[in-house]
Amino acid sequence: MKKCNHCNSTEIEVDSARGDEVCTNCGTVLADNIIVSEVQFEETTHGASSAVGQFVSSDSKGGATGYRFLHGVTTESREVTLRKAKIGITHLSNILSLNNHCIETAHNFFKMALSRNLTRGRKNSHIYAACVYITCRTEGTSHLLIDISDALQICCYELGRTYLKLSQALCINVPSIGEFEIHIKKFLKFI
Template sequence: MGRTCPFCSSSEIDEDPSRADVVCMGCGSVLEESAIVSEVQFQERAGGHDVIGQFISHDRAQQTGLVGVPGLNRTESREVTHQRGRKLIQEIASQLRINQHCSDTAFNFFKMCVSRNFTRGRPRAYVVAACLYMVCRLENTAHLLLDFSDVTQVNVYELGRTLQLLIRLLKINLPASDPCLYILRFAASLDLGDKQKDVVTLATRIVQRMKRDWMALG
């Protein structure tokens, strides 16, 4: 029996030795994060034998020169990218009142983007906003793509194009947005007073009827 995610029970598990981590493609959870060299070899030197292929943690990988980034090795450069991505995720999440669970999941997706070079040549705000919106869709929160466009000052069409490329890269099937999620949000912004509850109830019934008649999509 194949491995499944303990968080969402998905069997879509991505194990890539080059990234040295194991990630659930269903929810973005990082199941394992370490760098292990499977073979131990010995190299003859003047002072004796040196071991090549020892276990090293992902966060303490030994230095590897990175061309074009003076003073930073490969691991340090990636960590800097992760830190900046997490900071931007927290800033956007704070403005849109997105909970910590969604922020953490978005950060996991962002790390996957970094490891697959999806961030190369793209503004960080595009990738971060796409990751956050993707999580909001998966978690059925009442956030629109336009919300992220407003906060990041990114063109909504450019953001949508980045999102489509991202879900294609990660092979994630986003559920269709449920219109009922937005009824309460929009009703609250209309300042309906005592009639808000009645309006929300009626609007919800209309949407449910439209869903039964296959009129809520497209």
């Protein structure tokens, strides 16, 4: 029997789904990121089969990436995340009448944010909107932060905070165009 290094207890819980060993007496994690060679499946609420645990892709940099097994199709969770982001960014860009170049640029900003784990703990809609707004600023379009906020019905201040965090963390030099100048350009079209 295996014993805990800290309290010498033999009450060790091994969870192969999480990939860790924990002492139930003192709570010490004895091992984590345990790789198992067995594959377990569970039935989802809709009757489909789903693999239990985490899988490491061949191009992984040490972390585990999740896969989804649904109806015989294997999809890496990163692919799913990028696909959802592309849909969300395209939807917002279509509302704002942005071209395909802007959609691709915003999607690339999202990929950069995802690779640096800047998307964790933030709402997807805020991340998509911030990437689109960074694109609008770098491409010099006449869109305001409040336009994006109105299009998605999200708080302008939360969106602004997300935008600032992303642009600073990604080291993107956003041109400092005064919002007043954008208002003038935007509303001169109507006169």
